[in-house]
Amino acid sequence: MDMLDDLITLLPELILVALVLTIITVDLFLSRADKWLLTPLTVAGLVLAGAACVVVWDVNETVYAGFYVVDDLSVFFKAATILIGIISVLFAPSYLLVRRIPLGEFHMILVTALLGMFVLASSSDMITLFLGLELMTMPSYLLTGLHKTDRYSNEGGLKYFLLGSFASAIMLFGISWLYGITGSTNIAEIGAALEGRMSGALLVAIGFLLVGGTFKIAAVPFHYWTPDAYQGAPTPITGFLSVGPKLGAFALLIRVFAEALAPLRADWLGIFLVLTVLTMTIGNVVALVQVNVKRMLAYSSIAHTGYIMAGLAAYANAPNDETAAQGIESVLFYVLGYAVMNIAAFAVVGMLQRDTRRFGGLNSFAGLASRSPGRAAAMGILMLSLTGIPPTVGFFAKLYVLLAAVDAGLAWLAVILVLNAAMAAFYYLRVVVYMYMRDPEADPAPIDTSPFGSVALGLSVAGVIILGLFPGAVLALVEVSAASLF
Amino acid sequence: MDGVPVLSLVVFTPIIGVLLLLVVPGTNHRAIRWMALLAALTSLVFSLLLLGYDAGGSEFQFREDLPWIEAFGMRYTLGVDGLSMVLVLLTTVLSVVSIFYSWEPIQKRVKEYYIALLVLMTGMLGVFVALDLFLFYVFWEISLFPMYVIIGVWGGPRRIYATVKFVIYTLVGSLLMLVAILAVAIAHAASGQPFTFGYEALRGFAYADTLQAFAFVAFFLAFAIKVPMWPFHTWLPDAHVEAPTAGSIILAGVMLKLGGYGFLRFSLPLLPDAAVSFAPIIIGLALVAIIYGGLVAMVQPDLKKLVAFSSVSHMGFVMLGAFVFNEQGLQGAIYQMISHGVTTGALFLLVGIIYEQTHDRLIAHIGGLNTRVPRYAAMFGLFTFASIGLPGLSGFIGEFLVVLGAFRYNGFVAAGAMIVVIISAVYMLWMFQRVFFTVPSDWMRRFWPALRDINRNEWIALAPLIVLVVALGVYPAPVLEVIAAPVDRIMEAVNGAGLTGFGPLW
Numbered sequence: 001m002d003m004l005d006d007l008i009t010l011l012p013e014l015i016l017v018a019l020v021l022t023i024i025t026v027d028l029f030l031s032r033a034d035k036w037l038l039t040p041l042t043v044a045g046l047v048l049a050g051a052a053c054v055v056v057w058d059v060n061e062t063v064y065a066g067f068y069v070v071d072d073l074s075v076f077f078k079a080a081t082i083l084i085g086i087i088s089v090l091f092a093p094s095y096l097l098v099r100r101i102p103l104g105e106f107h108m109i110l111v112t113a114l115l116g117m118f119v120l121a122s123s124s125d126m127i128t129l130f131l132g133l134e135l136m137t138m139p140s141y142l143l144t145g146l147h148k149t150d151r152y153s154n155e156g157g158l159k160y161f162l163l164g165s166f167a168s169a170i171m172l173f174g175i176s177w178l179y180g181i182t183g184s185t186n187i188a189e190i191g192a193a194l195e196g197r198m199s200g201a202l203l204v205a206i207g208f209l210l211v212g213g214t215f216k217i218a219a220v221p222f223h224y225w226t227p228d229a230y231q232g233a234p235t236p237i238t239g240f241l242s243v244g245p246k247l248g249a250f251a252l253l254i255r256v257f258a259e260a261l262a263p264l265r266a267d268w269l270g271i272f273l274v275l276t277v278l279t280m281t282i283g284n285v286v287a288l289v290q291v292n293v294k295r296m297l298a299y300s301s302i303a304h305t306g307y308i309m310a311g312l313a314a315y316a317n318a319p320n321d322e323t324a325a326q327g328i329e330s331v332l333f334y335v336l337g338y339a340v341m342n343i344a345a346f347a348v349v350g351m352l353q354r355d356t357r358r359f360g361g362l363n364s365f366a367g368l369a370s371r372s373p374g375r376a377a378a379m380g381i382l383m384l385s386l387t388g389i390p391p392t393v394g395f396f397a398k399l400y401v402l403l404a405a406v407d408a409g410l411a412w413l414a415v416i417l418v419l420n421a422a423m424a425a426f427y428y429l430r431v432v433v434y435m436y437m438r439d440p441e442a443d444p445a446p447i448d449t450s451p452f453g454s455v456a457l458g459l460s461v462a463g464v465i466i467l468g469l470f471p472g473a474v475l476a477l478v479e480v481s482a483a484s485l486f
Numbered sequence: 487m488d489g490v491p492v493l494s495l496v497v498f499t500p501i502i503g504v505l506l507l508l509v510v511p512g513t514n515h516r517a518i519r520w521m522a523l524l525a526a527l528t529s530l531v532f533s534l535l536l537l538g539y540d541a542g543g544s545e546f547q548f549r550e551d552l553p554w555i556e557a558f559g560m561r562y563t564l565g566v567d568g569l570s571m572v573l574v575l576l577t578t579v580l581s582v583v584s585i586f587y588s589w590e591p592i593q594k595r596v597k598e599y600y601i602a603l604l605v606l607m608t609g610m611l612g613v614f615v616a617l618d619l620f621l622f623y624v625f626w627e628i629s630l631f632p633m634y635v636i637i638g639v640w641g642g643p644r645r646i647y648a649t650v651k652f653v654i655y656t657l658v659g660s661l662l663m664l665v666a667i668l669a670v671a672i673a674h675a676a677s678g679q680p681f682t683f684g685y686e687a688l689r690g691f692a693y694a695d696t697l698q699a700f701a702f703v704a705f706f707l708a709f710a711i712k713v714p715m716w717p718f719h720t721w722l723p724d725a726h727v728e729a730p731t732a733g734s735i736i737l738a739g740v741m742l743k744l745g746g747y748g749f750l751r752f753s754l755p756l757l758p759d760a761a762v763s764f765a766p767i768i769i770g771l772a773l774v775a776i777i778y779g780g781l782v783a784m785v786q787p788d789l790k791k792l793v794a795f796s797s798v799s800h801m802g803f804v805m806l807g808a809f810v811f812n813e814q815g816l817q818g819a820i821y822q823m824i825s826h827g828v829t830t831g832a833l834f835l836l837v838g839i840i841y842e843q844t845h846d847r848l849i850a851h852i853g854g855l856n857t858r859v860p861r862y863a864a865m866f867g868l869f870t871f872a873s874i875g876l877p878g879l880s881g882f883i884g885e886f887l888v889v890l891g892a893f894r895y896n897g898f899v900a901a902g903a904m905i906v907v908i909i910s911a912v913y914m915l916w917m918f919q920r921v922f923f924t925v926p927s928d929w930m931r932r933f934w935p936a937l938r939d940i941n942r943n944e945w946i947a948l949a950p951l952i953v954l955v956v957a958l959g960v961y962p963a964p965v966l967e968v969i970a971a972p973v974d975r976i977m978e979a980v981n982g983a984g985l986t987g988f989g990p991l992w
Contacts, residue, residue: 369598370595384631388661389627389630389631390623390624390627390628391624391628395627399664399668402664402665402668403558403668403672406665406668406669406672407668407672411665411669411700414665414668415662415665418661418662418664418665419658419661419662421657421661422654422657422658422661425653425654425657426650426654429634429650429653430650433638433646433649433650436598436635436638436639437638437639437645437646437649470555471555472555472556472557475555475557475558476557479557
């Protein structure tokens with residue numbers, strides 16, 4: 001009976017596993033012309049998994065001898081993961097088809113990565129955590145190199161793989177130190193054992209974990225793989241990579257730093273703050289000089305990582321639980337909002353790459369407003385949202401982080417953050433300038449108008465605005481989710 | 487009229503217009519123009535209902551208060567006092583004027599243009615009526631981007647440089663202000679009060695000195711950039727020169743007032759101690775702005791740039807009046823804002839009329855217009871004199887009151903401000919003489935046969951401004967009456983300022 005109960009709490013995961021198997025099987029029987037059917041199939045499966053998330057909401061149980069936890073925090077991450085999955089799946093097919101990248105593999109690998117993110121979010125043991133991490137990142141390497149006839153895609157995939165495995169190893173080494181010090185791999189037990197302790201050995205463990213963790217979220221100075229991996233990957237996949245694994249990595253950071261290492265937060269805060277400031281500033285400065293929109297978005301995603309880290313810093317610096325919870329809440333909200341707007345922004349870049357010799361340069365955006373008013377308006381709204389202008393979700397996400405930071409006594413960090421946001425306005429608005437204030441190129445490239453992509457874009461933009469105007473419902477969810485840590 | 491959300495109607499009617507415009511085909515310019523005008527006019531009509539404001543009644547009238555984002559204590563709170571009321575009316579009038587004026591000059595991407603103008607209108611109106619600091623911030627940002635698009639798409643040759651500069655400048659200030667708003671609300675909540683961004687709740691709370699100082703600086707940057715105060719003014723001439731005429735009218739007429747309004751509504755009542763402590767510095771900057779703006783205006787070769795720099799000088803008067811903290815000064819500051827909105831709006835409109843025909847604004851090129859277009863010359867003269875501050879026209883009242891207030895503060899400050907009344911006469915009259923009375927240049931003669939006087943549409947656009955500039959100059963009492971109560975409240979706040987341990991900072 002217990003076994004069955006445990007299985008029900010794993011319903012979303014089970015559905016994803018079934019979905020992976022179904023995709024592999026169905027793919028075998030589909031003719032080339034019918035491969036597009038995989039997309040609605042995957043979306044349906046993901047929607048089903050989303051419904052399962054509703055079932056496990058408020059369960060709050062630790063299952064499998066403390067290896068796996070289904071708390072509201074994990075369910076929130078899973079729901080966000082599914083959202084990311086659905087949008088990514090809708091955007092990708094037409095881009096991939098033009099480049100003859102097999103759809104079956106794409107869907108299967110993507111869903112596997114989502115499964116990894118599920119496991120990561122739900123891990124209550126360092127072993128599970130590492131398993132989830134690898135289950136998420138292995139498919140990510142594959143996705144980056146999915147365009148195997150393109151050398152940039154190969155280069156990106158290989159770089160990502162080499163550096164990523166290295167970081168995973170460092171992470172694992174940190175976990176082993178932690179095990180050596182506390183005698184446990186269970187996150188809650190580690191947290192209890194570390195209460196009031198500090199030693200040189202612990203510092204080493206924190207160092208390794210921090211390096212591994214910040215590599216996965218692509219924080220400065222461990223961000224060097226990002227631009228190449230992001231630029232090389234097929235554009236809609238870049239959109240997924242820039243938010244999916246990042247969401248997973250933030251789940252990991254929360255589990256490791258806000259749960260296992262929570263008692264030591266005063267000790268890791270200092271270095272974390274330095275990384276936060278460096279990440280947002282360097283990401284923005286380098287993004288300023290990019291003339292390729294895809295690469296610009298890659299660097300700006302580093303800056304956004306910095307903003308999200310500020311929420312985590314607010315958690316660590318908070319004087320009381322209420323303020324600390326606010327820090328975690330801001331991270332959750334930001335990750336969700338950022339996911340929607342960033343995938344959509346990359347997708348628009350992808351739509352302008354219908355011609356396979358286009359690489360997402362600023363010029364391909366010139367005069368888009370007159371060529372495709374709908375897409376230009378959508379991209380304009382997404383750029384404003386990424387800049388953080390009301391009434392968009394991007395604004396509200398930044399506001400949440402700012403609020404948490406100021407509340408936690410990090411007003412100076414908030415000031416650095418807004419100055420960065422103003423700097424970011426410059427390069428985001430440059431896209432708007434090209435779209436609205438310049439004339440189209442003499443020989444403009446065709447634009448992708450696949451129905452799936454248009455639907456997903458419409459939904460994303462609507463989401464960006466609605467969440468910006470009325471974030472109340474999501475705020476309530478975020479609050480309950482963060483509460484499971486305290 | 488109870489229960490009718492007048493303010494929401496005023497603020498959001500333009501947005502309804504935008505939604506309607508979205509379904510009109512982009513090629514039907516006529517329908518688009520009428521639709522936009524109708525939306526703006528409806529908003530204007532609703533705003534006239536605010537004239538029912540009872541000057542002796544409660545502070546904020548026409549209040550609306552709805553929960554918005556309850557988790558953060560953000561509410562949809564609107565309300566007007568005398569100060570907001572006059573600025574709302576200024577906004578609706580000038581918006582209608584610029585929409586009407588744009589009838590002929592704007593021929594490309596007409597639909598987008600009117601959408602931008604209407605969104606801009608909503609943003610500006612929202613700023614003036616929001617009584618929740620967060621809501622205020624949202625409207626503040628909403629008003630920024632339509633102007634960015636208006637300058638960037640329909641502007642002159644260097645429009646992209648100008649518009650990006652405009653946005654980045656303003657954004658830096660406003661984002662810092664956002665942090666200050668959060669800090670103020672959090673400090674207020676830390677004392678055990680419920681977490682709120684409500685203006686009336688946050689006002690009158692004794693914030694710690696350091697918080698006041700930092701928050702004041704952040705608010706100051708946001709508002710000073712918008713006003714713009716020297717040395718944060720450098721975006722203004724660029725923006726004005728490149729903006730299309732209607733953009734300039736709105737920019738000078740209303741957007742600069744957002745900054746002045748911010749000081750009077752937020753900086754002074756929320757952070758009175760810091761305001762009092764920083765006042766000498768700000769008065770100094772205001773004096774520099776007044777004199778520097780005037781001197782630079784004198785040497786401008788470009789008509790629009792001249793008017794732009796005269797704005798720097800005139801808005802310096804507003805800042806001076808606001809920070810001498812006496813009744814005359816504050817009243818003068820508010821009056822000067824309204825008057826400047828009307829006269830400068832009209833001047834930009836008039837410059838636009840000649841620019842549409844010659845596509846040049848260099849004073850050296852134009853000349854002798856008096857003989858060819860006498861009615862145009864007469865109107866230009868009227869607003870030139872209003873701008874100088876000729877008694878009987880609106881400019882005089884504001885400047886006079888500010889100087890009076892400055893005298894009560896310090897004789898030398900007043901004397902400095904007075905000098906500029908002379909400087910302004912020099913640059914305006916000299917400009918007027920060169921443009922209208924000299925012998926027309928050879929360049930100008932090429933346009934001579936085609937040159938036309940003010941046409942019917944332009945008269946209609948100008949008419950309300952002419953009426954206002956005379957009425958405000960001859961009979962200022964109604965305006966002074968409605969702004970008396972807000973002025974008293976600001977005085978109360980700053981005079982009650984404790985200066986505990988904060989005064990010696992300077």
